[in-house]
Amino acid sequence: xxxxxxxxxxPPVGEVEPLTRRTFVKVGMVAAGAAYATALGYxxxxxxATPAERSAALAAVKELAxxxxxxxxxxxxxxxxxxxxxxxxxxxxxxxxxxxxAVCTHLGCTVQFDKERKAIYCACHGGVYDAKTGANIxxxxxxxxxxxxxxxxxxxxxxxxx
Amino acid sequence: xPDLKRIGGAVYGWLNERLDLEAALEHARKKTVPVHKHTFWxxxxxxxxxxxxVQVVTGILLMIYYxxxxxxxxxxxxxxxxxxxxxxxxxxxxxxxxxxxAAVFIHMFSVFFMKAYQKxxxxxxxxxxxxxxxCMVFGFSGYLLPMDELSFFATKVGLSIPxxxxxxxxxxxxxxxxxxxxxxxxxxxxxxxxxxxxxxLFIPLLAFHLFLVQKHGNALPPAERLKPATERRNIPFFPNxxxxxxxxxxxxxxxxxxxxxxxxxxxxxxxxxLKPAPIGIHxxxxxxxxxxxLKVIGRILPxxxxxxxxxxxxxxxxVLWGLIPLYDVETAGGRRARRAxxxxxxxxxxxxxxxxxxxxxxx
Numbered sequence: 001x002x003x004x005x006x007x008x009x010x011p012p013v014g015e016v017e018p019l020t021r022r023t024f025v026k027v028g029m030v031a032a033g034a035a036y037a038t039a040l041g042y043x044x045x046x047x048x049a050t051p052a053e054r055s056a057a058l059a060a061v062k063e064l065a066x067x068x069x070x071x072x073x074x075x076x077x078x079x080x081x082x083x084x085x086x087x088x089x090x091x092x093x094x095x096x097x098x099x100x101x102a103v104c105t106h107l108g109c110t111v112q113f114d115k116e117r118k119a120i121y122c123a124c125h126g127g128v129y130d131a132k133t134g135a136n137i138x139x140x141x142x143x144x145x146x147x148x149x150x151x152x153x154x155x156x157x158x159x160x161x162x
Numbered sequence: 163x164p165d166l167k168r169i170g171g172a173v174y175g176w177l178n179e180r181l182d183l184e185a186a187l188e189h190a191r192k193k194t195v196p197v198h199k200h201t202f203w204x205x206x207x208x209x210x211x212x213x214x215x216v217q218v219v220t221g222i223l224l225m226i227y228y229x230x231x232x233x234x235x236x237x238x239x240x241x242x243x244x245x246x247x248x249x250x251x252x253x254x255x256x257x258x259x260x261x262x263x264a265a266v267f268i269h270m271f272s273v274f275f276m277k278a279y280q281k282x283x284x285x286x287x288x289x290x291x292x293x294x295x296x297c298m299v300f301g302f303s304g305y306l307l308p309m310d311e312l313s314f315f316a317t318k319v320g321l322s323i324p325x326x327x328x329x330x331x332x333x334x335x336x337x338x339x340x341x342x343x344x345x346x347x348x349x350x351x352x353x354x355x356x357x358x359x360x361x362x363l364f365i366p367l368l369a370f371h372l373f374l375v376q377k378h379g380n381a382l383p384p385a386e387r388l389k390p391a392t393e394r395r396n397i398p399f400f401p402n403x404x405x406x407x408x409x410x411x412x413x414x415x416x417x418x419x420x421x422x423x424x425x426x427x428x429x430x431x432x433x434x435x436l437k438p439a440p441i442g443i444h445x446x447x448x449x450x451x452x453x454x455x456l457k458v459i460g461r462i463l464p465x466x467x468x469x470x471x472x473x474x475x476x477x478x479x480x481v482l483w484g485l486i487p488l489y490d491v492e493t494a495g496g497r498r499a500r501r502a503x504x505x506x507x508x509x510x511x512x513x514x515x516x517x518x519x520x521x522x523x524x525x
Contacts, residue, residue, distance in 0.1 A: 043247035047223060050245045 058084040062161055069157035077113035082148065082159060086110045088120070089150060089157060090131055099148035099159050100134045106141045120145065190400035193379065197395040200383050203272035205410050207375070210269055212411040213262035214368070216418065217300075220255040221357065228307070230353035232346040235432045238308040242429050253422035259301055261418060263448045266294050274506045277490070278381030284487040286378065289371040291484055296364045301446060303356040309349055314433030315443050317344050317352075323456065326469040343435055444524050451513050452476060454520035483509065 061083045069089060072078050078089040079102060086102040090113060100120070102111050109124035119137065120129040127139035134145035151158040178184055195204065227245055229237040241248040270290060273279060279287035306317040321339050325331040340347035386394060397403055430440075445453045459472040482505070490502035 043250055044223065046246035047248060047251060048226070050248075053246075 055084045064159045066157045066159060068155065070152050070155060072157075075115060075118075079110075080159075087148065087159070088113065089159070092132065093118075096132070097150045097152055097157070098132050098134075099150040099157075100129075100145040101148070102145075104141060105136065105143040105145065106139075111145070187400070190404075191398055193376075193399035194396035195380055195399050195403040196382055196386065197397055198383070198386050200272075200276060200386075203268075203276065204380055205407065206265055206269035206272055208407045209410060209414050210262055210265040211368075211372075212414050213258045213265055213418075216254065216258040216415070217262065218361075220251050220258065223251050224255055225357060228353075230307070230350045234307060234309040234346070234349045234353075238310075238429060249426050250422055253425075253427045254418060255304075256427040257421045257425075258418055259304060260446075260448075261414075261421075263297055263301060266297055267448075270294060271506065271510055273381075274486070275503065276381055276383040277492070277502070278383075279487040280381070280490070280492045281487070283374070283378050283381055286371065286374045287487050288484065289367055289374065292367050293364065293371060296360055296367070298448065300356065300360050300364070301448060303352040303360070305446060306344070306349060306352045307356065308429060309433050310430035311433055311437065311440055312430050312443065314344055314435075315439045316445060317348065319443075320445065320449070323453075323469070324473070326466050327473065344433070442524050444520070447517060450520040451516035454516040454523060457520075457523065458516075479509070 064080075064082055066078070066080055066089065069078055069080075072089065072091045074091050074095065075093050076091055080087055080089060082101070088100050088102040088111065090098045090100070092098065103109075104111050104122040104124065104127055106122065106125055106127050109122050111120050111122045111127070111129065113131065114121040114128075117128070119131050120134070121127070122129075122139070122141070125140050127141040128137045129135060129141065129145050130137055134147050136142070136144050147162045149160045149162045151160070174183070195201070224241065227237060227241050227248070228234070238252070241252055243249070273287065273290065302317075302320060306313045321334055321344070322331075325334055335342060338348075338351075339345075340351060382394075444450065455476060456469060456472040459475065460468040462468065463471055486502060486505075490499050493499065
């Protein structure tokens with residue numbers, strides 16, 4: 001319902017329109033709505049994100065002692081959690097030790113030690129990694145498994161970031 | 163810059179061709195809401211609906227961390243003290259529950275005094291009473307879920323009241339309480355009731371209730387019905403009344419947020435069957451009047467007979483209340499039946515008085 005006097009007050013084409021009350025109210029309403037939505041959305045986001053934040057805090061762990069892991073027999077593996085994610089400790093036939101992340105670099109399945117092939121194997125898509133270096137040998141994995149430092153002491157094995 | 167108006171128009175056109183949105187909008191524009199000195203009371207159904215929506219959202223959020231069964235208390239503790247803003251979401255849920263029951267009560271009494279239950283709106287009255295009943299069961303079942311001391315004893319007492327009816331105790335123990343005492347199985351089944359069974363009943367009933375409101379529109383209070391049609395004022399439902407409704411919802415949500423933030427809901431110590439009931443324990447305010455009625459009648463008629471008489475009296479009152487559309491029908495001259503209004507005033511007075519006496523009776 002445009003009243004004629006309103007039309008008359010419109011500036012000619014090409015000139016910058018002055019800020020009308022209508023525009024002002026419109027922008028104000030949109031801004032208030034956005035502020036309201038943020039005020040509602042932010043607590044909900046933080047509430048949902050709590051466990052993820054916790055596991056991120058766990059990821060800051062630098063070192064971990066595995067009690068009695070030094071008694072792990074040769075040619076066997078021990079699964080453990082490092083910074084909240086799966087990892088694997090291997091005791092090789094030649095008495096050397098390796099600690100690796102156990103998350104396949106392909107699609108994130110947890111890998112396992114394959115005694116017969118003396119390699120690390122991922123059952124999801126058949127990825128194979130070298131048991132000593134974590135290098136990806138065959139199958140789809142694009143990257144090697146990350147190595148940890150494993151320090152074998154009496155009564156425990158200390159795992160730390162390499 | 164893309165021409166948003168044109169894109170919006172095209173999308174609307176595409177949808178309209180398939181869903182006939184124009185017809186729905188046309189209906190909303192044609193629908194009117196009467197304006198008179200009692201229009202204020204028309205907002206209370208909408209306020210109840212708004213609070214129900216808050217309950218749905220906050221309830222889903224609580225369910226993300228809540229674990230029924232033996233870990234119930236620990237998980238509510240975690241929500242309240244460890245999850246970011248968990249205390250706020252729990253507070254919102256508890257406050258909105260109380261405000262919703264209050265809004266539904268106000269809605270019911272305003273419908274009663276405006277005689278909005280008269281033909282053709284009888285089913286609106288009955289579905290509304292059903293929704294109120296479900297609300298109370300929502301409140302009762304939800305109250306147990308934290309499994310703190312208060313919720314434990316409130317549920318214990320609440321379940322023992324109908325237990326005085328001969329034969330009822332055995333059924334309650336078997337079906338509701340899952341044993342002689344409130345235990346982790348009770349929480350587990352109250353949880354199932356609260357989040358699955360009740361919503362399954364509530365939502366279709368609410369949909370039907372809202373459909374009836376759309377179908378019949380707002381009822382006029384008796385004084386307005388007497389006026390000739392030309393003297394009555396109306397505003398369009400859309401956008402006029404809808405915008406006012408929205409403004410009221412904003413006020414409600416803001417009040418709710420203030421209450422939840424400044425008076426956060428507390429969590430008591432964990433329920434322990436060996437601990438004595440805390441001094442001053444009492445039911446939630448919306449159960450207080452029924453509780454007090456039993457107490458008062460128990461003093462006049464001691465023992466089981468008093469309890470049964472109390473439950474009986476309460477049941478008779480509820481049946482009379484529910485059947486009001488059948489015996490308070492609109493008269494030809496539009497004259498109000500005074501007796502029905504007195505009955506409503508009596509019920510309102512009894513409800514308020516018993517609730518107030520109930521709180522004084524605690525001391």
